[in-house]
Amino acid sequence: MKKRIWIINQYASTPDVGFGGRHYYLAQELNELGHSVSVIASGCHHLLRTPVKFKGNTKKELVGRVEYVWMKTVKYVKAHSLLRVFGWFQFSQKISKADKLLGDKPDYIIYSSPSLIGYIGARELAKRTGAKLVFEVRDLWPLTLVSLGKASKNHPLVLLLSHLERSAYQHSDLVVSNLKYAVDYMIDKGLDPKKFKWIPNGFSKYEVESQKESLSESVVEELPNDKFIVGYTGTLGFANNLGELIKVAKLFEKDAELHFVLVGGGQEEESLKRLTDSLKLDNVTFIKPIPKRQIQSILEKFDLLYIGLPKDDLFKFGVSPNKLFDYLYAGKPILYAVDSGRYNPIHESKAGISIEPSNQMALYNAILKLKSMSPAERMEMGQNGRNLAETDYEYSQLARMYSDLMR
Incomplete structure (x- = not known):
């Protein structure tokens, strides 16, 4: 049975404005399988080569056969900018009301990390629309921030992210990761391993050829x-x-x-x-x-x-x-x-x-x-x-x- 799917990734892009990436290709391929897919992303982030041009606070466009919904968030240049953190909360608030913008209801919402703040908005959106929520983990935050970024385990933001991480593992309907053995880590954070599925990153043979x-x-x-x-x-x-x-x-x-x-x-x-x-x-x-x-x-x-x-x-x-x-x-x-x-x-x-x-x-x-x-x-x-x-x-x-x- 074909499904209505919303993919939410604050840092998603297309080849025209960024680098395409995982959700660009997955959305196109899911569409080819007969599903109806929309990608919801921020139009202002450090991974875009060309920021999206807005006339209002949102922009809709068709990329291939997939609908992209761009949310206007605060502009910043450097990845370590405090404005980036502010943008997490801003994006979360905007996606919590995405159903009013898209005008229908999804069967599944895929919320993709690394930012965990947006999970708050995605979960609220899933509850209101009755959609099943898939939490996709592409980076183990806040572990990465502590391990590689040298952030303190006791920093207030790290503590907040740790709480959200546990909540996401426990309350999402499914958990997907591109890290094959992330399930070992997640079980210690309260995940039921039956909900876990490994789906790695990949490449588009069609594009390459x-x-x-x-x-x-x-x-x-x-x-x-x-x-x-x-x-x-x-x-x-x-x-x-x-x-x-x-x-x-x-x-x-x-x-x-x-x-x-x-x-x-x-x-x-x-x-x-x-x-x-x-x-x-x-x-x-x-x-x-x-x-x-x-x-x-x-x-x-x-x-x-x-x-x-x-x-x-x-x-x-x-x-x-x-x-x-x-x-x-x-x-x-x-x-x-x-x-x-x-x-x-x-x-x-x-x-x-x-x-x-x-x-x-x-x-x-x-x-x-x-x-x-x-x-x-x-x-x-x-x-x-x-x-x-x-x-x-x-x-x-x-x-x-x-x-x-x-x-």
């Missing part, structure tokens, strides 16, 4: 020729452990065949460039962010793909970085410097080498090992990764998993 773009000439000119390239694409941030990669590049400075290429931007960009300069490296190249449609084109130029995270107990419940699925589909061996507990898709699928994070010698030896392999051996690893991507992480399949939950 039909909308792929060639690299611009300027980008091609920045790439080194006739080198074995260790590549990275994505945010240049602290959480991606790129400083370790650059320090290991120092160990390869006399290897004329090997080069490191980092594609992207972020808060750590300048500090990473300063580190490169201080180490006097000429085997590291930084390339500015490129359009998503060109990601596969640049991954084709690389011989080895790097993904890393700091060592932290937070990740033992699993990870689901979007770049992982782009990497898998690219069909290149992956160097997985992540301790993600029992969830290790690279090791399990033999799609590359998994190593301990923040271990420079392990990273050095892994690069050396992959470089010394025959092209056929690396190609086999890459094909294993692509097979895994197509089997387990394509958004049309993930949407069917969601659809089966909402029967």
Whole structure:
């Protein structure tokens, strides 16, 4: 039976104004399965490349066949701004009355974190409309704020978020997470494990195949020729452990065949460039962010793909970085410097080498090992990764998993 579904994610976007992402693809695919889907999001947040233009306090538009409802909230630039926190409460208040704006009633409301404040409004909305409430956890807040953000467990905001977290686990009809073993953490917070379902992030094969773009000439000119390239694409941030990669590049400075290429931007960009300069490296190249449609084109130029995270107990419940699925589909061996507990898709699928994070010698030896392999051996690893991507992480399949939950 087809359902009316509202997906609420304050930080949702489309490819035109942001980066698309999980709910853009899931909404389109759920619609293809016959469901009627609306996405409710803020039109003003730090993850949008182009803020939504408003004439009033809301804006409706059709994106593909999916209705997007944008809520006007306070503008801010930096992710750590206090205005962002104010925007959580503002968005929560606005979505609590979303039924008056949409003019109908949903069968299911999917409220997606990380912001827990909006859960208050989503729960009120679900109660008034009689909808079943799905709480989707994409980041374990407030644990992440304490573990990585170094916030105090006793901070008033952290205490409030902890209370909301427990309430959400206990009172939602279903709980979904892109972190495979988050259920282990949630049970201790009062979740009935029967309500839990793992639905990871993924990739859109249709988009990759039909909308792929060639690299611009300027980008091609920045790439080194006739080198074995260790590549990275994505945010240049602290959480991606790129400083370790650059320090290991120092160990390869006399290897004329090997080069490191980092594609992207972020808060750590300048500090990473300063580190490169201080180490006097000429085997590291930084390339500015490129359009998503060109990601596969640049991954084709690389011989080895790097993904890393700091060592932290937070990740033992699993990870689901979007770049992982782009990497898998690219069909290149992956160097997985992540301790993600029992969830290790690279090791399990033999799609590359998994190593301990923040271990420079392990990273050095892994690069050396992959470089010394025959092209056929690396190609086999890459094909294993692509097979895994197509089997387990394509958004049309993930949407069917969601659809089966909402029967």
